[in-house]
Amino acid sequence: MKPMHVDGPTDWDVAQLTADPAWIVRLDDRARADLMAAVRKAFDADRPMLDYRRGDFDFGAAAAPLDRAFGQAKNRRGIALVKGLPRADFSEKEFELLTWAIGLHQGVARPQGKATQYLSAVRDVGTVYRSAGGRGYSSNAELDFHTDGSDVVVLTCYNRAREGGMSMVSSSVRAHNEVLRQRPDLAEVLYQPFHFSRQQEQAPDEGPYYPNPVFDMLDGVFCSKWNRNRINSAQKIEGVPQLNAQQRAAMDALDAALRREDLMYTMWLEPGDMQILSNHTTLHSRTEFVDFDEPAQKRVLFRLWLAPPDGPRLPDSWKPFFRSVEARTVRGGILGHEYDATRRAYEARQAADLGMRVAS
Numbered sequence: 001m002k003p004m005h006v007d008g009p010t011d012w013d014v015a016q017l018t019a020d021p022a023w024i025v026r027l028d029d030r031a032r033a034d035l036m037a038a039v040r041k042a043f044d045a046d047r048p049m050l051d052y053r054r055g056d057f058d059f060g061a062a063a064a065p066l067d068r069a070f071g072q073a074k075n076r077r078g079i080a081l082v083k084g085l086p087r088a089d090f091s092e093k094e095f096e097l098l099t100w101a102i103g104l105h106q107g108v109a110r111p112q113g114k115a116t117q118y119l120s121a122v123r124d125v126g127t128v129y130r131s132a133g134g135r136g137y138s139s140n141a142e143l144d145f146h147t148d149g150s151d152v153v154v155l156t157c158y159n160r161a162r163e164g165g166m167s168m169v170s171s172s173v174r175a176h177n178e179v180l181r182q183r184p185d186l187a188e189v190l191y192q193p194f195h196f197s198r199q200q201e202q203a204p205d206e207g208p209y210y211p212n213p214v215f216d217m218l219d220g221v222f223c224s225k226w227n228r229n230r231i232n233s234a235q236k237i238e239g240v241p242q243l244n245a246q247q248r249a250a251m252d253a254l255d256a257a258l259r260r261e262d263l264m265y266t267m268w269l270e271p272g273d274m275q276i277l278s279n280h281t282t283l284h285s286r287t288e289f290v291d292f293d294e295p296a297q298k299r300v301l302f303r304l305w306l307a308p309p310d311g312p313r314l315p316d317s318w319k320p321f322f323r324s325v326e327a328r329t330v331r332g333g334i335l336g337h338e339y340d341a342t343r344r345a346y347e348a349r350q351a352a353d354l355g356m357r358v359a360s
């Protein structure tokens, strides 16, 4: 495919994003009170998370602003920030359920790793990020710019770190356009498949790596996928073609664009903040962090991966990882090793509630 400049609101730089207030949604006291009441009413410490239904949570005055924020992330800027979720009066478990409840209203949650978990606590448990089975979310490392494994990723912040842990987001559309402007030959390389490691979390019917181009386009819908750590990791897997000099130059050109000061938006997620990103049009990262000593104060965020009901048809090149590329299907995620009947039943139920299809 001949790369072409991509226009539209997803093509932003820091100045344009800063000048646009619409992607930051602040909840007022009433919306916050309604969220708190909804979670308090439904919270049952003995109830498995997958058992809750969308109808268990009436968000009242919070419903419209939350919908607006997800709309910004999916259909406009690729990024949204909600400020003012109830945090101060919530236990970690209540805040976790709030995150899950928001997900129930916005899509079908996708599993995120070997344990087939649908909601991950993002905290440092000592994982080595740059190892064959390493994952960033359970480490304190500075992360490479990357996409997560779903259409949409949601992060809610319960505690921030003592130092570091700053969140960075760049428009993959703008980065694409910049590489195309400076080095059209390298932009073309990024439309060819790269090989990504599954970090030893593959399901029984999946191989240890998969091909995916960094950029692709279908019917005007732009898609990007990036994770240098996983590409490097795949280089050590038998059968993966070695990267050539042109591919390496293309990877460097992309990372240089993503980290340019005028293109990389940085923010501190505060307790009670929720970041929503489209993985197709943004790339994200975070800096290394140092935790507080006190266990109850350590950095923790909750992460959801969602397949939203209005997801567009994706390019066929997304199929090896997403498994389905059809519009309105449950797709993406890391099925992992525990993808059992209970989890399938949750997905089928939630898909039916949202009018979506479960991929066969």
Ligand SMILES: [Fe+2]
Binding pocket: 146, 147, 148, 284
């Ligand atoms: Fe991520």
